[in-house]
Amino acid sequence: MFSRRFEPPQAKSFSKTSKANKSSSSFSKNHGVSKSRHEPRQHRRPTTAASANVQNDTGLSPTGTLTPSIVTLVIGKDQRIFAAHEDVLCASPWFQQALSNQYMDPQNSKRIHLPDEEPEIFSSVLEYLYKGDYYPRLIHNKRRNSWEIEQIQDDGQGSNESTVYHHAVDGDLLKDTVIYCTADKYGLEELKRVALRKQGLQSAIQCSTILSSARYAYANTPDTDSKLRAHYLALIIRSRSTFKRSGTMQLEMFNGGTQLFFDLFVALCNHVDDISSAQNTPRSNRHFF
Template identity: 80%
Template sequence: MFSRRMDPPSSKSFSKSHKVSKSSSSFSKSHGVSKSRHESRRRPTTANSSSRATSTDISMTTSMSMSPNNALTPSIVTLIIGKDQRIFAAHEDVLCASPWFQKTLSDQYRDSQNSKRIHLPDEEPEIFSSVLEYLYKGDYYPRLVHNKRKNSWEIEKLDDDDKGSNEATIYHHGIDGDILKDTVIYCTAEKYGLEELKRVSLRKQGLQSGIQCSTILASARYAYANTPDTDSKLRAHYLALIIRSRSTFKRSGTMQLEMYNGGTQLFFDLFVALSNHVDDISNTS
C-alpha cells in the first residue's frame, strides 16, 4: 500500500436514563484540562509525515505475515483521500471488514473489470492512515498497551525521537482548527461501521491529559455533529469530562462564549447531565 500526492484535475437528548458514563473510557479526574487560551496553531499535516506506520508499511507487513491458507486476494483498491488528493491503496478483502466499504465496492463494481477507485475528499489523510493501520494491525499508532503490573491500559511509551509525533490533537480542515485525533477516528469508525475501532479510540482519548478547554469544546461539537443522537458513549464521555472540569471551564471564559454561540444539542445534554450529577450527590448525602 502506498500514499502519494495526486495533481488535482480541471434528536434524542440525554434524559435521566442516559446518565453520564463513569467508565474508564472517560478522562480521569487526575488528568484534568488546561485553561490556557494560547493554543499553538499547527500547520496541516499529511499522512506521510504524521503517521508512525505508512500505508506501504501496513500492506507489506500484513501480506508477508499471512499464511498461505489465509492469503489476501490480489484485488487492490485505490483510495483518493482529502482535498489534496493523497492516494492510498489497500486490499479489497481488508477494506470489506467495513460494512460501508463492502457496500460501496459491491454497488460500484458489481460487474466491472475496471480498476477499483474510491474518492473520499472530506477525509483527513492522517485519520484515514490510522484507520487503515487499524484494519491491518488491529490498532493504530501510538498503540494501546496493557500494564500488567498496574492492571491498567496505557498509551505506549515513545522514544525521545518519536515524542513529537504523539500529539493528541490534529488540525482538521473541516473546522479550520485543532480537535482530538481519537475523536475524529471514533466518528470515522462510526461512519464505516467499525465498532471495535470505536472502542479502541474511546479508550485512548480517555487516557489523554492536558487538553485545553477550547479544544475540548471544539472536539465535543465535532462529536455531536458526526454521531447519531443515539450515541451514548462518545457524547457521554465529553459531558462527564466537562462536569469534572467545571471549575476550570468557569475560570477560562471559554464555556461562556461557547454557550452564547450555541448551535448544538450539547448544552441541553450538559444541563441534564449536571442535573443528574446533582441528584446523585443529594441521594448519597
C-alpha cells in the same frame, strides 16, 4: 437524547485520579486538560499506515488470506493516494458496499474518492485494519490493571500525537474522537471500542480543543450514541473547576447551536441531585460498595 437520567459511561475512559484540582486553573498530567490557549503545531509525524504502496507485514486480515486485488483510495482535498487490499477494506460494511460499484470511479473499478476525509485519520484507519490498533498504541498495564497510551518520544519540534488538524473546523481536534466518528461511519465497531478506550488518556489538552472535539462528536454521531457523547459530558463535569473559568466555554455556551449544552445541563443537574441525595440520606441507611 436525555429523555431519561444521564448515566456516566462504563468504558475505561477515565481513571480514578482524574478529579478536578480546585486550587489550579489547569490540570495536572493525569487530568489531560490545560486551560492555556492552543498553540499551532509546527511538525506532525509522517503518515505510518499503508500509503501508496501497502505492505501486508502482519498478515492480519478479515479472511486470513489476502487476494492480490488492490484498491486505490484518493483521500482529502489534496488527493493523497493510499492503497489497500480489497479483502482488508471489506471488513468495513461501508467499503463492501462501495466496492460493489455504488461509489466507484467509472474510469477505474479499483479507485475510491473520499474528499472529505483527513489523510492522517484515514492512515490510522488503515493501520488498524492491518494491525489491530493505530499509533500511538493502547497498552495494558498488568501491574496497575489499567489501559495506557504508549509513551511517545518528544522530537523537540512541537509534535502532538493526540490531536489532528481537520478542515471541517479549520483547527485541531482530538484524534481519537475523529477516529471514533470515522469508524462509526464505516461500521467498524471494534475500532470504535479502541478509539473510545483511548479517550481521556492524553495529557495537557486545551479546553478549546476539548470543546471543539465535543461539538464535532455531537455533529458526527447519531442521537442514539451513548458512549462518546457521554464521555464528553462526564469529562466536562469532572473538570468543571477549570471549564467554569474558561472564556472558550463561556463563548461556546453563548453561541449554542448544538444539543451538547442542554445535555450537559441535564447531566449537571443529575450530578447535583446525586450529591444532595447522598447528603440527605441518614448515615445509617447509606450503602457503600
